[in-house]
Amino acid sequence: MADHLKTFFDARLVERLGASLHAAAPTFPRAAFIREAEKGLDGHELMDRARHIAGALHRALPQDYPEAVEVLLRSLGPRTEATEGGAMASFFYLPHTIFVAEHGLEHFEPSMRAQHVLTQRFTAEFSIRPYLERHTAKTLARLREWTEDPSEHVRRLVSEGTRTRLPWASRLREFQKDPTPVLALLERLKDDPALYVRRSVANNLNDIGKDHPALLVQVATAWMKNATPEREWLVRHALRSSIKRGEPAALAVVGARPPSGxxxxxxxxxxxxxxxxxxxxxxxxxxxxxxxxxxxxxxxxxxxxxxxxxxxxxxxxxxxxxxxxxxxxxxxxxxxxxxxxxxxxxxxxxxxxxxxxxxxxxxxxxxxx
Known part of the structure; x- marks a missing residue:
């Protein structure tokens, strides 16, 4: 998968990206951007290719960050309808989210707006993490609002972006120590109507359980009371790693006691x-x-x-x-x-x-x- 994604970030993608930005802002230096973004691209691996393109974006876009974000947002295509199992096409927007993550930390509101829009086309689960670390309280408050967003992509960003052990991402060390703020968000999403969101909630809980197994069992036990079949599935999915490790308390939540005979x-x-x-x-x-x-x-x-x-x-x-x-x-x-x-x-x-x-x-x- 990584190899296919790596080759996805090629010269053709750079040219498409340059064309979309030039259409959004005729003053965008398309030719210069393409030359810089293509230079040395093949020498990079997956994420470094996206960062390389994001760096070229930064130098080609207006130096005023809010103005640059507006150009990016005007260049976007339609929102995605698929939630899972989609093609790799949405990775087109990975350099956009890297740009927001690396250059927008001093511009909270424009960056939150950008991530709200981008996550409905790709995902902002990676770009939201620096904001959780730099602007913890404000970002948590915004994510709390987004738990009620009409878009399931935005609601999933709340649960996926706060995963302490999100694959391909740096760990959220403070939330590893104390996941209480994350659990408060997950509590609001545990009965979300979208399986796409509920699976993300389960994955987040599974991450928490790797650092706090007793806390995971405590939450799972509470959530199993009067649980709908959908919530019961979520809890079982959240316990999967604990069950694979044979932890008795986790097994007991799903009614599996120490075996006899x-x-x-x-x-x-x-x-x-x-x-x-x-x-x-x-x-x-x-x-x-x-x-x-x-x-x-x-x-x-x-x-x-x-x-x-x-x-x-x-x-x-x-x-x-x-x-x-x-x-x-x-x-x-x-x-x-x-x-x-x-x-x-x-x-x-x-x-x-x-x-x-x-x-x-x-x-x-x-x-x-």
């Missing part, structure tokens, strides 16, 4: 596999106790690392409700394809069922190069 028996697992292949594992989970049990079933694969050590990665499988003596077979596919985000190595890979956090061995697959 639970067995896992593998029914299909190859002894050997090759790098680049896909392995399918099937295993039967049986309740040997005399009580019905709610079971959260995951799969842990202990992947080999370059140093010869093995480190587990947990894959979500499904939840089961098993009565006394009842059994059910579940399955999962595991890929050993080389990815930009995960490199695989030859060697023994141990497979383990995790049932309410309890590890039950399934077998070992010897992966060859």
């Amino acid at each position: 639970i067995e896992a028996r593998v029914t299909q697992l190859p002894r050997r596999a090759a790098l680049g292949s896909t392995v399918e594992v099937h295993f039967e989970v049986t309740n040997r106790s005399k009580q019905q049990q709610t079971l959260v079933v995951d799969l842990a694969v202990h992947f080999q690392k370059a140093n010869g050590e093995a480190r587990p990665k947990v894959f979500k499988v499904r939840e089961l409700l098993l009565g006394p003596g009842q059994a059910e077979t579940v399955s999962k596919r595991v890929s050993f394809a080389q990815l930009s985000t995960r490199k695989h190595y030859a060697g023994p890979h141990r497979f383990e069922a995790l049932v309410n956090g309890q590890g039950l061995p399934l077998g070992v697959v010897e992966v060859s190069g």
Whole structure:
């Protein structure tokens, strides 16, 4: 994905950007901007390409920031209708948000207006973060207002922009220490009508739980009271990392207590596999106790690392409700394809069922190069 985005920021994009700005402001020095933005562009990686273009924007736009922002906003295309799974076209506006993040901190109102508009075309989740750090109280107050905005893109900005561990972004250290201000915003969004927003709320809570697991359980427990199916899904999604780690308090929120008399028996697992292949594992989970049990079933694969050590990665499988003596077979596919985000190595890979956090061995697959 990153490679595709990287090549998305090419000379053609620069020319499109120059044309849109020239149409918005005929005095915009399009030719000079294109020359500077294209120079050395191919030598940069993804985010640095966007920053390189944003730097050229800064030097080509009016030096008066409010005036420059007005030119940017006049150059924008229509608001996006899609919320998830859209094409990469919206990344066209990444240099715009970088410009606002890097040059607008002394101009709060024009920058807030710009981010309100830009997030309805791309996302301002990255550009809002410097404002949360520099103008904490004012930005939190504005985000509180935006929790009631008609646009779900704007409402999602509230929850996504305040994530303490947002991917591709620097961490919000002060909110990592004390997430109370963030939780106050999430409280207003927990029953948002848009799944797009609720998923972001869940992801934000999941981030909080990595630093404050007890607080996450406290919030999740409160939110599960009289919860709608939509809110219950949100809470379960927020607890996913805690559940994968087998934290008893998180499992208890979804009704999964420490298992008793639970067995896992593998029914299909190859002894050997090759790098680049896909392995399918099937295993039967049986309740040997005399009580019905709610079971959260995951799969842990202990992947080999370059140093010869093995480190587990947990894959979500499904939840089961098993009565006394009842059994059910579940399955999962595991890929050993080389990815930009995960490199695989030859060697023994141990497979383990995790049932309410309890590890039950399934077998070992010897992966060859």
